[in-house]
Amino acid sequence: MAPHGKFYWNELMTDDVERAKAFYGATLGWTFDAxxxxxxRTYYVAMLGEEAVAGMMDKTDLLPPTVPPHWxxxxxVDKLDARLKLLEENGGHVIRAPFEVPGxxxxxxxxxPTGAPMGWMTAAD
Incomplete structure (x- = not known):
């Protein structure tokens, strides 16, 4: 089981996937699995050798054009529903209700509470 409370995954939301892939390939040695x-839509998994290290996708149709490319x-988290209750009790808020990504x-x-967005997830084993 993935550890509770640790950053688990990072993904780049960008308007120019090909340019980003070229940059991270040249500077970090990443390759990409589509x-x-x-x-x-295509999601790209950045690979460092055999290890998946990040994700990347085109944000063009997902987010308003005023939202810049970002990581x-x-x-x-151990139990998503329970942690979401704690989040709200402590001043945070849910932007998008839980959804399943198969596998x-x-x-x-x-x-x-400061407005900083992030994803909370309970990873599949």
């Missing part, structure tokens, strides 16, 4: 998603982090786990998009 994972088709629903519709015509988005996910923190693993990955359950994810909710949340914000802390």
């Amino acid at each position: 994972m088709p998603m629903e519709g015509e 988005f982090s996910y923190i693993n 990955i786990g359950w994810i909710a998009i949340v914000a802390d």
Whole structure:
């Protein structure tokens, strides 16, 4: 089981996936595995050798154009529903209700009391 309370995954939301792939490949030595998603969207898993180290996807149709490209982090939690109750009791709020990503786990998009967004997830084993 993934450890509770640790950053678990990071993904780049960008408007230019090919440029980002070229940059991270040249500077960090990452290669990329394409994972088709629903519709015509593709998610790219950044690999460092045999290890998956990050994700990348085009944000063009997901976020308003005023949102700049950015890295988005996910923190693993032991029991997502229980932790979301604590989040709200302590001044945070749920931006997107929990949803399942098959084979990955359950994810909710949340914000802390300062407004900082992140993903909280209970990873699948």
